[in-house]
Amino acid sequence: EIARQLGVANILEGSVQKAGDQVRINTQLIRAATDEHLWAESYDRKLENIFGVEAEVATAVAEALKTKLTGAEQKAIEQRPTNNPEAYDAYLGGLAYSLRPGYSRAENDDAIKFFREAVRLDPKFAVAWAWLAHESALGYFNQIGTDFQALGEEAKRAADQAITLQPDLAESCLAQGYAYYYGQRDFDSAIAWFEKARSLSPKNSQVLEALALVNRRTGEWQRSLEYFRQAMELDPRNVTLLSDAGDTFRQVRRYAEALRTYNRLLDMIHDEPHALASKIKIYQDQGDLAAAAAMLAPLHPATTSDLFEAQIDQWSYERRYADAISALKDALEKPSPAATDDWNTITLEARLAWLQQVSGDISTARDTWENVRAKLERLRSTRTKIFGAEELALAYVALGDKNKAFAIVKDADAVVPASKDAMAAIFLPGIMARIAVIAGDKELALQELERLAQMSGNPISYGSLKFSPEWDSLRGDPRFEKIVASLAPKDAVSPTK
CATH class of the missing domain: 3.40.50.10070 (TolB, N-terminal domain)
Incomplete structure (x- = not known):
């Protein structure tokens, strides 16, 4: 096989x-x-x-x-990458975290630590410098830890060191590309470096994957999918690649292809949480709550996993608010020791506040939203204004300050303009729709949802619109029902396919 x-x-x-x-x-x-x-x-x-x-x-x-x-x-x-076995061991430790499916802030941080150790032990270890650049740039992009700005600087230094040591190494060119992609959001320069890497190593699946990822940012979704297909043909058992490809198929609602891709991953790692969660989310996206529930039934997801998020979504769609609230409270009592900052706690509290709100416990919800707001304001004091924008905007609108909520989204757009990043172009209207519906501005909510319905990668799914209590105030409106119908899956797939 x-x-x-x-x-x-x-x-x-x-x-x-x-x-x-x-x-x-x-x-x-x-x-x-x-x-x-x-x-x-x-x-x-x-x-x-x-x-x-x-x-x-x-x-x-x-x-x-x-x-x-x-x-x-x-x-x-x-050609040996290093003559230092301890440096190589640290490098392999970094890869063990870097090449896991999905994304985790804690694993990103662990990978950085291992690659730092590898280059400390052997300062001439070019491939380790290249991976340090990649992971540090990714950490900067996601603003992890207590000093994410330092990660951006480290990424550039590491990428330059890799190029200095081995300028004709594909991994060195990839490092430069990722330093531009994640470190500066300069997607054109990133593509130029990735193309140079491809000229040096035409059959390197990691190069093709890099091109696939960056083309999502430029709005070239079909080109991105083609790069993913080429990469998977060359490297069909690369679980990181399969995960990223599946995520992209899901994002553009190519559900059948997404499920096939996740199944290939699960054939190799039967209990891989990101792939399992993604399959469940596909059934939720399609409005097949029975299929999602059947997959979730035997699982006991860790509170930091994508599976836990899928379980909370399921209970929300089923209006089982007490179950979701209880699970979130339990999770908050047991914070992850691997967390690099308060972000995971804040996201859990934001979900809890929203569920308390829709379940009718307005007073408790207000207290929880106030806690989210205070923690996020502190955390954002050392971050850019796109960090936590959705959660903070939702906190403000829930606390009655819709003008502040809209201003937060506007500030986020100034940091990462939708015109320069296709992923931001679908992310920010989704926040606007959520704020508007909570604020009672049905017209704005419908306008934003109509815009999103026409966009590739729309993050608000048919299942969400069909079942989430978030949109209850719009139900029955002909414009809303038309949007829901337009997003109904055309290639709905069952768990047996």
């Missing part, structure tokens, strides 16, 4: 056993069609000599297949 997915005739399997500074590597070459063992060998090495095994294995495999490595291939396998 693996050989079929990869489109290859032979599979190289291996295992590693480590004891102290000794390593045993067992390898075997298998013909996939017949399960015939073509070659096998074991290697005992000291940890400090581990990198030489790669070249030995590659040469032996080529001989077993009666072929010969080209000069470029021989040079590539002989």
Whole structure:
């Protein structure tokens, strides 16, 4: 099955056993069609000599297949990324966090720490510098930790160091691209660097994935999907790639393709929370609450996971407010020790305040919204004005200050203009619609929803409009019902497909 997915005739399997500074590597070459063992060998090495095994294995495999490595291939396998085993171990630790599906602020922070350690141990480790640039830029983009500005500066330094050490390395060019993408929101410069990386490594799935991601920002959704398809064809078992591709298919409401992509990921990692949550959210998006409930029933999601968010959404749609409120209160009593700041707590409290509000507990909701507002104002004092804009705007409108709420959205648009970022172009109108409906401005809410209904990547789904109590005041209005009907899924898929 693996050989079929990869489109290859032979599979190289291996295992590693480590004891102290000794390593045993067992390898075997298998013909996939017949399960015939073509070659096998074991290697005992000291940890400090581990990198030489790669070249030995590659040469032996080529001989077993009666072929010969080209000069470029021989040079590539002989080129060691580092001579420091401890630096390489730290680098692998960083990749273990970087390459997980979905996004986590805590995992982003952990990856940065590992890559920092890798380059500290070996300042000439170009690939580690490149990954440090990527993860630091991503942390800056998401404004994690207590000093996100320093992450932006670190990303630029790390990317420059990678280019200085190995200017013809695709990963170095990727690092520069991500420093522009995440660090400066300069998408044109990012694309230029990603294209340079592609010229150096045409079959590198990470390069194609980078191009897919940045093209979403420029509004080139079809081009983005094509890059994802090319990347998945080259690297069909890359779970990070499958996750990002599935997310993009879901965002443009290509639900059947999204589900197929998530299922490929789950075939490899059966309980992967982001893919499970995304499948559940697709059924919710389509208005199939029964299918979503069936998937959620056997699960007990961690409070920091996407699955927990999907469970809260489900209870909200089913009007099971007491269950959702109880779960959120329990989650707030057990904050994650891995949290880099108060953001996760604030998002949970915002959900709690909204549920208290729609359930009719107005006084308690007001107290919770006030707590959200105070915490977010403190946190935003060291962030840009797009950070937490939705939650803060909702807090202000719920507390009766709709003018302040609209001003927050306007300030966010000034930081990241919708005209320069297609993702912001769909994000900000969604906030405006939510504020307007709480403020009782039905006309503005309908205008924003009508705009969103015409846009690729619209974050407000058919399922949300159909079932969320948030939109109850609009129900029965012909314009609203027309918007709902226009978003009804045309390729609805069941859990059996």
